[in-house]
Amino acid sequence: MGKNIITSWIDLQNELLCLKINSMYYKKVEAGRSIYYVFHPKFYPFLLLRLFVVFLNFFRFNSLLYQPYKIRSQKTFFSNQIKSSFLKNSFEFFFIFAGLRHFVKPSYEADYYNQRIKDVDLSFSKTDKPIVSIIIPVFNQVEYTRTCLKSIALNVSKKYEFEVIVIDDCSTDQTSEIIASLHGIVYKRNSENMGFLLSCVRGIEVSKGKYICLLNNDTIVLNNWLESLVETIEDDPNVGCVGSKLIYPYGLLQEAGGIIYSDGSGVNYGKYQNINYSKYNYKRNVDYCSGASLLFKKEDYTTIGGLDKRFEPAYYEDTDLCFSFRHLLGKEVVYQPLSTVVHFEGVSSGKRAKKGNIKSYQDINRIKFVEKWTSVLTESFAKCNVDIAAKKYLSTKKIMIVDSYLPIYDRESGSNRLFNLLKIFKNLGYHLIFIPHDSKIIEPYYSMLTSKMGIEVITKERGKFSFIQVLKTISKETNILWICRPNLNKKYNFLTRYNAKTKWIYDTIDLHYIRLLREFKLFPKKKLGRKINRIKRLEISLAKRADYTIAITTIEAETLASEGVKNIEIIPNIHVPYQGKKLPSFSNRENVCFIGGYNHKPNVDAALWLINEIMPLVWKINPRIKLYLLGNKPSPALLAYANENIIIPGFIEDVSEYFLTCKIFVAPLRYGAGMKGKIGQSLEYALPIITTDIGAEGMALTHNENILIANNAEDFANNILNLYENEFLWDKISKNSKQELSNYEPQKIEQLLAKIFN
Numbered sequence: 001m002g003k004n005i006i007t008s009w010i011d012l013q014n015e016l017l018c019l020k021i022n023s024m025y026y027k028k029v030e031a032g033r034s035i036y037y038v039f040h041p042k043f044y045p046f047l048l049l050r051l052f053v054v055f056l057n058f059f060r061f062n063s064l065l066y067q068p069y070k071i072r073s074q075k076t077f078f079s080n081q082i083k084s085s086f087l088k089n090s091f092e093f094f095f096i097f098a099g100l101r102h103f104v105k106p107s108y109e110a111d112y113y114n115q116r117i118k119d120v121d122l123s124f125s126k127t128d129k130p131i132v133s134i135i136i137p138v139f140n141q142v143e144y145t146r147t148c149l150k151s152i153a154l155n156v157s158k159k160y161e162f163e164v165i166v167i168d169d170c171s172t173d174q175t176s177e178i179i180a181s182l183h184g185i186v187y188k189r190n191s192e193n194m195g196f197l198l199s200c201v202r203g204i205e206v207s208k209g210k211y212i213c214l215l216n217n218d219t220i221v222l223n224n225w226l227e228s229l230v231e232t233i234e235d236d237p238n239v240g241c242v243g244s245k246l247i248y249p250y251g252l253l254q255e256a257g258g259i260i261y262s263d264g265s266g267v268n269y270g271k272y273q274n275i276n277y278s279k280y281n282y283k284r285n286v287d288y289c290s291g292a293s294l295l296f297k298k299e300d301y302t303t304i305g306g307l308d309k310r311f312e313p314a315y316y317e318d319t320d321l322c323f324s325f326r327h328l329l330g331k332e333v334v335y336q337p338l339s340t341v342v343h344f345e346g347v348s349s350g351k352r353a354k355k356g357n358i359k360s361y362q363d364i365n366r367i368k369f370v371e372k373w374t375s376v377l378t379e380s381f382a383k384c385n386v387d388i389a390a391k392k393y394l395s396t397k398k399i400m401i402v403d404s405y406l407p408i409y410d411r412e413s414g415s416n417r418l419f420n421l422l423k424i425f426k427n428l429g430y431h432l433i434f435i436p437h438d439s440k441i442i443e444p445y446y447s448m449l450t451s452k453m454g455i456e457v458i459t460k461e462r463g464k465f466s467f468i469q470v471l472k473t474i475s476k477e478t479n480i481l482w483i484c485r486p487n488l489n490k491k492y493n494f495l496t497r498y499n500a501k502t503k504w505i506y507d508t509i510d511l512h513y514i515r516l517l518r519e520f521k522l523f524p525k526k527k528l529g530r531k532i533n534r535i536k537r538l539e540i541s542l543a544k545r546a547d548y549t550i551a552i553t554t555i556e557a558e559t560l561a562s563e564g565v566k567n568i569e570i571i572p573n574i575h576v577p578y579q580g581k582k583l584p585s586f587s588n589r590e591n592v593c594f595i596g597g598y599n600h601k602p603n604v605d606a607a608l609w610l611i612n613e614i615m616p617l618v619w620k621i622n623p624r625i626k627l628y629l630l631g632n633k634p635s636p637a638l639l640a641y642a643n644e645n646i647i648i649p650g651f652i653e654d655v656s657e658y659f660l661t662c663k664i665f666v667a668p669l670r671y672g673a674g675m676k677g678k679i680g681q682s683l684e685y686a687l688p689i690i691t692t693d694i695g696a697e698g699m700a701l702t703h704n705e706n707i708l709i710a711n712n713a714e715d716f717a718n719n720i721l722n723l724y725e726n727e728f729l730w731d732k733i734s735k736n737s738k739q740e741l742s743n744y745e746p747q748k749i750e751q752l753l754a755k756i757f758n
Contacts, residue, residue, distance in 0.1 A: 012463055014053045015274075018099035021046050022252055023272040025100060035091075038098060050099045103251025103275070107222060108342045110143070113150035122150055124184030130163040132230060132295070133209030137199035138217045139169040141347050142178050145217040149182070155223045160230050165207060166217075167199040195313025195358070200291075201306060204298070212301060214318075216292040218347035220249075221340075228338035228451065229295040232283065235452075240331025241296035241322060243289020244339040247275050254343055257286030257335035259389045260319060262381040264370035269390045278458050281337045282450040285393035287381075288333060291318030293341045296325065304328050308372075314358055316365035320372065327376055332393075338451040395431040398477055402435040402492050403484040406445040406457070410653060411632040412597040413573065413677020414509050418484065420574035424750045426453060428757065433458060433474055437488055439467075471495055478502050480757060485509055486535065489542045505756075506546035507571075510674025511556050513539055518671035518694065519601070540565065548756060552674040553698025569756055572698070575680040575744040580656065583686055583734075586727045589663040592720060593628040595655065595678050598635055602672040609668050609713070611641050617717035619645065625724065628662065630655055659685040663730070664723055667691040668716055675699060679707075683741045688733040690719045699740070704729075706736035 021043065028037050038047075095101055106112045134152065138145050145166070152164065166179050168189040180187040188206060190199065204212055211230060215221070225244065232242045246254040246268075253275045255268035266288070270280040304324040311317040322333045346359070370377060380392060401422070409419035425432055432455040439459035449455040458474070460467040475481070475498040483489045484507045496504045513536035520528050543549040543565040550571045551557035557568045594610060596603030607629050615627055623645075629638070632651045642648045652658075659665070665682040667689065675698045682689045689696075690708040701707040708723060710716040723730055742748075 010053065010056055014050075014057070014099075014102075016462065017046060017050050017053060018102035019252075019274050021050060021099050022103060022250065026248065026250055026252060027272050038095075038100065043098075047098055051097060054097055100250070104249070105251065108220065108247075108249050108251060110147040110220075113147055113154060113220070116154055117150045119146070122146070122153060122182055124149075124153065124164055124182070125161075126184050127161045127163060128208070129161065130209040131160040132162040132211045132213050132226060133165055133203075133207030133298075134162055134213045134215055134226070135165045135167065135200060135203035135207065136215050136217050137167045137169060137196050137203065138171060138175055138179070139193070140171045140173045140175065141217060142171070142173050142175045144344065144347055145175065145179060148215070148217050148219050148221070149179075149185070151220040151222070152226075155221055156226045159227050162213075162226065163208060165203045167203045169193050169195065169199045197307055197309065197312050197314055197317045200317075201309075204301065204306070207298065210298060211295055212298050213295040214291050214293070215341075216343065218344040219292060220342040221293070222342065225293070225339045225341060226295075228336050229293075232334055232336045232339075233295060233297065236332075238332050239334050240300055240325030240329055241289065241294055242334045242336050242339075243286075243295075244293035244341045245275065245280070245335070245337045246290060246292055246341050246343045249342055249344055251275065253277075253280060254345065255290055256280035256337065257284065257390065258288040258290060258319065259386060260287040260323075260377070260381055261383045261389075262377045263383075264316075264366040264373075264377065266319065267386055267389070269386060274461075275340075277461055278450075278456065279387065279390075282456045283334060283336055283338075283452070283454040284391070285332050286335045286390070287392075288319040288322035289335055290343075291321070292343050292345075293339065294318060294321075296321075300325065300329060300331065310368055310372075311365045313361060315362040316369045320369060323373055323376065327373075336451060338447055395429055396477075397428075397430045397479050398433060398474075399425050399430045399480040399482055400433045400435065400471075400474060400478045400495070401425075401482045401484075402437065402488050404436070404488065405438045405440060406434070406436045406442050406449065408442065408445055408632075409448075411651060412600070413681075414484075416677055417573045420746060420749075421571070421753075422449070422453065422455065424574075424746060424753055426455075427750060428754055430479070432456065433478070435471070435492070437491070472498055475499055475502065480505060482507060486512060486539045486542055489546070490538065493542070493545070503547045503757075504545075505548045505550060506542050507550040508539065508543070508552065508556065508674075510552055510672075511539060511559060512673070514556070514559070515602070515671065515673035518673070522605075522671055543568075555698055556674065569752065571749060571752060572744055573675045573677050573680045574746055574749050575684050575741055576746065577738065577741055578656070578659075578685045580660075584660055586663070586730045589661055590624075591626040591628060591662050592664040592666050592724075593630055593658050593662040594666050594668075595630040595658075595681065597632045598638060599633045602669055603631065604635070604638065605670055606668045607638060609670060610666065611646060613713040614666075614668060614716045614720070615645075617713060618720050621721055622724065625720075628658055630658055656685070659687050662687065664720060665689045666716075666720065667695040668710075669695040673697075680741070680744060683737045683744075686734045686737045688723060688730055688737065690716065690723065692716075700743075701740065706733055706740050708733070 025038050029035060163186055165186040168175050170190055170193040176189060179185060188202060200214055229242050233239045245256055248254050253270040253273045256270040259267040259269055307317050308320050311320055325331045326333050403418060407415040407419040409416045422432060434449060434455050434457045446457060450457055458470060475495040478499060480503045481495055482505045483492050489506050493504055496502050513532050516528060516532045516535060520532060540563045543560055548567050548569055549560060549565055550569055551560060552572055554570060557570050560568050594607060598604050610627060618625055627646050629648045630652065634648050634650055639648055665687045667676065667678055669692050672694055676695055679689060679691060679695060679699060690710060692711050693709060696707055696709060703709040708719045710719045
């Protein structure tokens with residue numbers, strides 16, 4: 001067992017142990033137990049294990065592991081509960097080592113915002129035409145309100161103009177003096193105490209924004225809180241309202257969307273769980289989202305008649321509002337995990353219902369809610385397992401997709417193809433479960449799948465055994481198991497055992513053994529020769545066993561058929577024509593470019609062939625032509641070639657500028673297999689291409705019509721020099737490129753997939 005495996009195992013056990021201790025402790029403390037509950041005997045075995053893990057970490061000699069202890073030891077959470085300074089610090093020290101501060105981050109605390117924004121510097125820009133009106137009803141608790149406002153000032157960008165409206169419900173502390181004096185705040189004080197609901201109504205009445213965002217004052221909004229809410233509702237006209245992920249200040253999950261049962265009782269999905277667990281981290285439809293952070297269109301709010309005043313003074317008004325958006329307007333209620341809010345909960349109203357307090361209205365208004373929505377609640381809200389209830393709005397058609405890692409769609413061709421396939425699967429009405437074999441959460445790709453597209457991404461977050469159990473459970477309801485690459489098909493095809501109706505689809509990406517065989521012809525090595533035979537046997541065996549085998553090109557489909565494989569379908573790369581400004585003409589372009597991920601050996605070979613053999617022949621005739629080697633992860637060895645004529649910029653998020661300004665795209669691929677995404681990418685921009693037979697493989701392109709083909713350095717150089725000066729030929733190939741691309745547009749691929757799936 002390697003060192004990294006051991007340390008990863010220690011970290012995982014520490015995470016699971018801390019979650020257990022935190023969940024046990026805070027669940028009881030929130031219900032009214034003393035802060036000293038951690039000394040109950042039931043904690044002893046867990047605390048001993050935790051201290052053992054801490055002991056192990058101190059022997060790993062990694063200063064980063066000690067940092068949380070150092071930071072936390074300088075603070076205390078017990079300013080109000082414990083008088084003695086010595087006891088306070090001792091108790092905090094114990095909490096740190098017990099793991100009860102494990103999930104806390106600095107941005108969850110008021111100090112973080114006080115250090116960055118002084119009280120006198122807190123202000124907001126005034127705007128006459130806000131996109132969003134943030135409405136914050138308050139009753140006392142001015143320090144919470146000020147922290148909330150500081151978090152808005154610090155964490156909300158200028159992408160969407162907003163106004164902040166504070167409705168003061170007759171506070172008796174310093175709220176009126178402090179908040180009313182802040183620049184840029186719309187402050188309104190009620191003439192009498194009206195309660196939360198009517199304060200919200202008043203705030204909405206005076207608002208100017210297209211969107212209303214209700215926000216509790218006992219909250220801290222985190223980075224991208226507002227932007228992700230607005231983007232969600234703007235991206236889909238079917239969304240009626242969208243709510244945030246709520247977390248406790250001690251770092252556990254408070255709510256990942258709400259569940260309502262037929263008796264009107266509610267459940268905060270994921271309460272006291274790890275905020276990073278995958279089942280709480282993808283966009284989905286829910287019964288309701290808490291009014292602690294909820295965004296909706298003001299126009300829709302007016303259409304449904306606003307907040308129902310039968311739920312005065314508070315509780316169930318947000319649930320009723322969400323039900324109205326869904327059942328009166330026919331719109332969706334969406335949970336958006338990218339929007340995260342720390343919610344202290346119960347600061348104004350208390351955490352437990354007592355006779356006469358505001359919290360007591362929770363039970364009173366539940367009865368009113370049931371009376372109003374009886375016909376809806378009896379349909380599909382029977383009590384059941386919370387994980388099942390949380391997924392009631394998901395499609396019953398499910399696809400599980402397995403690949404080596406998340407689709408890094410702007411960095412490599414295979415990932416771009418898969419990313420486009422995911423979009424098509426969604427269009428076909430499936431719920432998608434994506435399994436990245438490496439379990440790595442890579443941004444922005446993870447958020448694109450989960451929070452933008454609503455794809456459930458499953459990782460080994462709780463260890464390998466738990467991971468396998470989760471996959472087995474999901475497999476029982478999976479219609480299609482789409483597995484990429486031969487090695488992953490070998491590992492994951494066992495999942496078909498749990499549902500006889502599941503279709504197993506083996507997506508080859510390309511025929512690996514053909515790529516290796518071509519590499520062997522250029523660089524013959526005995527070890528590579530043995531690997532080719534092993535990979536070929538595996539690929540053919542898997543293709544014969546799978547319900548469907550996906551080839552990328554006609555050539556590879558014919559190769560598989562010749563080996564006795566049946567049920568072959570061709571799903572090529574997917575490309576969309578460039579939709580931007582008018583394409584520059586021949587005379588407004590210069591230089592040549594190549595693109596590829598340099599962790600893929602055929603791309604490295606192509607780049608070196610260009611540098612060492614092809615371009616020197618070009619530069620003898622035209623030394624002014626520059627070569628741009630675009631793409632991800634160029635090695636230090638490749639970067640060493642960079643000079644005034646060879647530009648190697650590394651990864652660039654948007655490469656369109658190069659495809660719009662370069663005169664020629666070159667792809668001197670000497671080995672490889674499948675369809676080359678870089679060729680399709682150039683066709684998208686109608687940029688004339690010079691490549692090899694292997695580069696053009698599988699795309700039915702014709703030399704001198706829609707592409708130029710050259711298979712040795714001299715011919716390649718001559719084609720570059722000729723096309724660089726020949727405007728007639730350049731225009732002809734550019735024009736024909738646009739026509740060729742139509743075979744690879746999403747609509748055609750969607751038709752093919754619908755046929756396979758049905």
